[in-house]
Every structure is written in C-alpha cells, then in structure tokens.
Amino acid sequence: MKENKSGLRFGSVEFSGYGAFPERFATELINCGVELRRVRFGDGTISGAVSPADYWETARTARRCGLRIRAGKRRGLYFTALRYSRRAGLYVGFLAFVMLTALSGSRIQDIEIVSSGTVTAAQRSQIMSILGECGLSEGSSARRLENSTTAAERRILLEIPETAWVDVTCVGFRLEAAVEMGTPAPEMLDADAPCNLVASRAAAVVSHVVRDGVLVTETGSGVPEGGLLVSGTVTDAAGNVILKHASAEVIGEYTETREFFVPYKETLRLPEGETAEYRWLVYGDDEYPLFFGVAAMEDSVYSEQTEAVRLFGKETPLKIRTGRFTGYVSRNVTRSADDCLAELSRQQAAFEENFYAGQEVYSCEKTAVPEQDGIRLRCVYTLRGNIAKEQEILLSQPGSQGAE
Amino acid sequence: MGLKEALTALGEAPYQHTTVTLRDGAELIAENCAGVISCTDSREVSGEIVLKIRCAGEDRLMRVQGTGLTLESGGAYGVRITGSIEAVSFLSL
Numbered sequence: 116m117k118e119n120k121s122g123l124r125f126g127s128v129e130f131s132g133y134g135a136f137p138e139r140f141a142t143e144l145i146n147c148g149v150e151l152r153r154v155r156f157g158d159g160t161i162s163g164a165v166s167p168a169d170y171w172e173t174a175r176t177a178r179r180c181g182l183r184i185r186a187g188k189r190r191g192l193y194f195t196a197l198r199y200s201r202r203a204g205l206y207v208g209f210l211a212f213v214m215l216t217a218l219s220g221s222r223i224q225d226i227e228i229v230s231s232g233t234v235t236a237a238q239r240s241q242i243m244s245i246l247g248e249c250g251l252s253e254g255s256s257a258r259r260l261e262n263s264t265t266a267a268e269r270r271i272l273l274e275i276p277e278t279a280w281v282d283v284t285c286v287g288f289r290l291e292a293a294v295e296m297g298t299p300a301p302e303m304l305d306a307d308a309p310c311n312l313v314a315s316r317a318a319a320v321v322s323h324v325v326r327d328g329v330l331v332t333e334t335g336s337g338v339p340e341g342g343l344l345v346s347g348t349v350t351d352a353a354g355n356v357i358l359k360h361a362s363a364e365v366i367g368e369y370t371e372t373r374e375f376f377v378p379y380k381e382t383l384r385l386p387e388g389e390t391a392e393y394r395w396l397v398y399g400d401d402e403y404p405l406f407f408g409v410a411a412m413e414d415s416v417y418s419e420q421t422e423a424v425r426l427f428g429k430e431t432p433l434k435i436r437t438g439r440f441t442g443y444v445s446r447n448v449t450r451s452a453d454d455c456l457a458e459l460s461r462q463q464a465a466f467e468e469n470f471y472a473g474q475e476v477y478s479c480e481k482t483a484v485p486e487q488d489g490i491r492l493r494c495v496y497t498l499r500g501n502i503a504k505e506q507e508i509l510l511s512q513p514g515s516q517g518a519e
Numbered sequence: 520m521g522l523k524e525a526l527t528a529l530g531e532a533p534y535q536h537t538t539v540t541l542r543d544g545a546e547l548i549a550e551n552c553a554g555v556i557s558c559t560d561s562r563e564v565s566g567e568i569v570l571k572i573r574c575a576g577e578d579r580l581m582r583v584q585g586t587g588l589t590l591e592s593g594g595a596y597g598v599r600i601t602g603s604i605e606a607v608s609f610l611s612l
Contacts, residue, residue: 141590142554142571151592156558156568163590 126191127152127164132177132184137161140180147172167193223257224288232296238275242292245270251283251290260285261399267292284400304505309358312345314338315504318367328361338367344503358508367502368477370495375462377455378489381448386416388442397421397434412440455490456483463494474500525609530575539572539581544604547583552598556580561588561602568600569610580610 134140137156144151144165149172154163161182165173170186177184199205226246228239246252249267251260264283271281271294279297283290304310312328317340320332328345332338347361393410395402404410417440424433450458467476480495526539540548551573559566567584588602 138555138558138569141558141592142556145552145554145592145598149592151590154590154592155562155588156560156566156590157562158560 126167126189126193128167128170128189129162129164129187130170130173130184131160131162131187132182133160134177134180134182135159136180137182140177140182143176143180144173147176149173149176167191219288221257222288223251223253223255223285223290226251226253226290226292228292228294230294230296234294234296238277238294238296241275242271242294245274246283246290246292257285257288257290264400282400284402286401304360304507307360309347309508310360310505311343311347311508312361312363312365312503313506314340314342314344314365314367314502316340316367316369316502317342318369318502320344320502321366321368321499323363323365326362327359328363330363332365338502347508361505363503364501365503366499368497368499369502370497373463373466373494373496375459375466375492375494376486376489377450377458377462377492379450379455380488381450383446383448384443385446386441386443387446388415388444390442391415391440393438393440395436395438397436398432402436410438410440412442415440415442417441452485452490459483459490459492463492471496471498474498526574529579529609530577538574541604541607545601547600547604547607549581549598549600553578555590555598561586565605570598570600582606582608582610584608 132140137160140161141151141154149169150166152164154161161184167189174184226243228234228242234242246267249263249270251263251267264285267283268281271283271292272278277296277299278294280293280295282293284293285291314332317338319337320334322334323330323344325345328347329349331343331346338344344365345361345363347359349357349359351357391412394405396405397403417438419436419438421434421436423430424435425431463481475498477497477499479497482493482495484491484493538550542548549570549572553571553573556569556571558568561567563586565584565586566588567582568588568590570581570583571578572581573579583600583604584606585602585604588600588604591599591601593599
C-alpha cells in the first residue's frame, strides 16, 4: 500500500512511544478513524506514522491511554510549506511578480505593424507617427483603447492613400496594426488623350459599335494581333486632321484549344482528416484565446465562424470565434471511364467559369481521347469577345500632327 | 483447518468470508476489526497481535502470530497486518 494512495498525500509524522497500554491506544485510534501506518509493537513500546492532521488526535489518545509519545520525522508538502512560511522574501517576491505582471499588462509594451503585402519604411514611419498622435505609443495605457484605435484606423486610411484596410488591435500588452495596401490601379489613358484602337489578338471581326474615330477593319475582315481597328486620326470636311480618343467595341471571333486530362488512378489530398477546434472570446477589437498553446495544425484547411454570446436571449458585446483546422489526408482514387468523363466535364466547366467569363463561348468542339493511364479531352473553343485595345498616338514633335 | 473453514465453524456465513483475507502468509486484512486486544514484541522474534473482529454478529478474538508484524489502519474498522505471518487462530472469550 503506497503512501500516496493511503490519504497521507500531505505528509506524515512518525511517532514512537512507550507506556502501559499500547494495544488500547491502537484500538482507540482505529475506532476514531485515524489512518495508522507502519505500527510496530515492541516490548511495551509502539511506533508508527500518522498524517499531520491526525497527529493531535494521536497525542490526545496517547495521553488518555497512559502512553508517552514523541514525534519523529516529519515529511510532506505541509511541513515543507511550513518551513518556508516564515520567509518574508518569498512573499515580497510574489507580490513584486504580481505587480510587475499587472503593470506590464496594463501598458503597451510593443507595437507591431503587420501586412501580407509590402509596407515601405516611409509608410511605417507615417503609421507609427499617426498611432503616436492618437495616444497609442509604447508605455501608454492599454485600457479602454477602442476610441483611439478607431481614430487611428480612420486617420491611416485617410492619410495614406495606398492603404485599403486597417485594423488596430491591442492584445495583452502588444499593439498590432494590421495594414493592407491596395492593388495599384492599372495604367489607363485619359479619356481625352488621342489614341487608336488595335486588336489585342488575331481574330475575325464579327460586329462593331464605333463611338468615336474611324473604323478601319470592317466586319468579316481578319485582323492580326496589333492590327488597327479604329483610327483616332480623323479628317474633317475642310481637310483638317484631328486627333481623337477612339472609342469602340469591336467583337472578334477567334479560336483557342485547351486540353484536360484525368487519370484512371490518382492519389488525392482531401480535407477529411482529423479536426481541431480552437475558440477565442472576442470583445470589441480584443480577442482572448480560450486554450493554451498556439492555434495551428500542419497541412490542414482552416475555417472559422463567429457567434454572439447571448444572455437570457439578449446579445452581449461578447462573441465566440471558433476556428476549425481540418487535416488533409491522401486517398487513392480509381476511376472508371464514366467517372473520368464526369471529372473532365467538371474541370472544363470550372475552366470556362474562371477564364471565359468575360467572353462568349460561341462553340466548343470536344474530342475525348482514351490513353493508357487516363482520358484526355481536347476542346477547340470558338470565342467571341471585345478585341479592341487602346494604343496612344505618340506625336513625333511638339506641334506636329503625325500619328503613330 | 484453514482460516475460512475456521470462520465457517465459528458461525460466519461463507459469503461473509471476504471480511478477513489472508494472502501469501504476508498480509492479513480484516475489514471488521473492533480493536487491538493485546500485542507482544514481534520485531526480532516471533510475537503476536490479537485483534477483536466482529464475526457473524459476535465479537471474536483473532490471534495473528509472526515476525516483524506491522499494523496499518485505513480508517475505522479496517486493519492490515503485514510481515511474516506464521499462524492465525481464533480464541474464545
């Protein structure tokens, strides 16, 4: 019988004694429910061990039974704690630790700017300066920051035109400014800059709507890539040459060939493995993890949802965010010919949805070719779409009217 | 006569025999011990511990003889004796 199973987890006190009635002493202790350990009877003597909580009862019983007992070795957590309980340094150190933790948690100790894109050094400096002006600097209080963070977010968005999204959050003693920059606008000619319209690809013109400029390539004509479709150089009735911003919609017809292949046997990685869920308590801009460690799982797909916390049917400002990681697993798939065709059809539909959304699929000639390890689908698309592309008219010399 | 036969002879029903268990001559557990009646020095030489156990509604005395006998109590009425147990017998009051 080990001591940790015997109720003596908090230590034991060994005792030894002598007297007239050791057996009566043992009987009374047993009847009192005292846990006796290693009791040995000698020649008018008795020795054993009891738990610290039972020692006073043991001593009283010994006096009643005419025994003189004496405490021996004391073991266990109770006596270890008792030994250090008079050391004032421990209390001072503990209090200092608590105070330091409380103080450091109530002040901003670190500011970090995070972005999935690129934030230049000048932009970082400007963001830090805006945060400072909004009262968010190292050493400032980390309590009730909601107004300051909102003001900082608005100012960053207004003062740095490249920013598309800003979120300033204080987690513990760390202030995190998540800044995402917008995609730069593509180069576009001014609406009044003189330009021609050229073919963005080789095609046959099937229709056109010219709003400004002179149509050069008529319907039914073929045009190579870069060929002139609508000219911005216009001659008026008096014979004067005017440069205009050509504007038209020229629909061209062209073909493209795509191939899709689906094997009979394939190893797929599917998100059907074990799942791990993590929860955060969200209050305003702050979120507190309801778990220990880091919310991460290798080789997995992540999804999350946020639910409001309700109390007696009413929404509270608290929210619970649940993040779920689902691990990928490898599965060997064997397909029949029909399965391969169905998968090819799915791939083709996905391709058309992703790449041909802005064009009209006029016709599609499909040829399925069975191969040794799968089926290959060859699609010859006939597409129709706007092939007009602006090309600026560059003037060779200032004041001249030559056009490129 | 074994311990269980002795208990049966004393009037204890067979299903109550688990109240006293003797294992390998090294451990005796009595779940219904009412007290320690007497004891002798068993540290170096053979000695004895006499227990009062409640058996079939009556108190009986059980003598446990052996060397290096150690008594432990897990609470009220539960007693365990370990050591080199040489003999267990019942005494009449």
